[in-house]
Amino acid sequence: MIEFRLNSNSGVSPYQQIVQQVKSALRLGRLRVGDQLPTVKHVVGKIAINPNTVLKAYRELEHEGLVAARPGIGTFVVNSYDETTYAAQRTLRRSLEVWIEKARRAGLDDESIEALFVDTFLFSPKELVR
């Protein structure tokens, strides 16, 4: 089960933050097909938001075909992104950790590390070079 958190200064609406967090958990394999999303009551009791905000987020995820509501039981993941990448993600995460460690040793602060990563990512080729 995942826990949601809200960033009130991000400028992203709470309902969109929930949608993004579910999608990100699906991409990273923290949520998989068959898993249940936390109930609306559970979410609002944790992060103090309006129940309709959670329902709206779940409806959007349902509309995109990622989750399905089973009346009286809960909302479940029925579809995910490419699950075959989960194994590769572990090694990729490890090499990123090594890279971040190097960046810190070189004296970069958090914001510089993030800026460098995002900048490199944005300007890298969008297709595989064959």
Added chain:
Amino acid sequence: MTSALHATDLGKRYGRKWALSNCTLDIPSGRVVALVGPNGAGKSTLLHLAVGLLTPSSGSLTVLDGKPASSAEQLGRIGFVAQDTPVYSGLSIAAHLQMGAALNSTWDAQLADRRIRDLGLDPRQRAGRLSGGQRAQLALTLAIAKRPSLLLLDEPVASLDPLARREFLAILMEVVAEHDVSVILSSHLVADLERVCDYLVVLAASRVQVSGEIDELLSTHHRLIGPRRDLDSFPETVRVIESSHTERQTTATVRSVDPILDPAWSVESLSMEDLVLAYMGQAEEQRRELVRSKGGGQ
């Protein structure tokens, strides 16, 4: 759809002073309503009228399609927590629950007991020895356990520290998710309410300045920033709420259903707090103008 609260030209006068005037509102049921405004704006007066603790000086008011305090049944459908969440300091928590059971035909003892247990409170403890947050939770428990259709909360979180405030609102949202209940809560702190409410009423200078679904209000209000210019040039569909000018720049908060397409303006969206402040600013400006015009006439 039934209304949680329907007011037409509602007014309340204390002596010569109107605490609330020309109040026309139609709040649908099933919402969590933020009743926002500065101190003395008439928030408590409106809530007290809705419970039936006050009677209107003018206009009419129905709550859940009934006249406030017109019958025991009407009273039973409304849960009210007054400002500063009053409890009887000499009585134990258990005695409070007993009293709730004796006074309310619809009392849900199981719900009350479970909530006190979940809060980790000892039923034998005297209410006077509870912390501010615990007292607020006890008052909320009493209001919820009568299983009302409408909960009215007057400044429920104003005196609580940030953590207690968050816990109080989280439990309130659990109640909304679990039971079919409408909520109207007043506050002069907007930041707390932005996440929990879906309907907004701004009261200032004894009048309703704006009301509506928050999503809709946020999508139809814009902040415009551009080179200095007159604001009379807007089409009729654009209403200016507030504006300010420097030598070179004009900033305006406007309400418009249509998007603002004039490229001279850079258009920003508003937060709920921006929106509330703009309407409070408008009310204050109108008040000053009134004072000026009275002064000029003498």
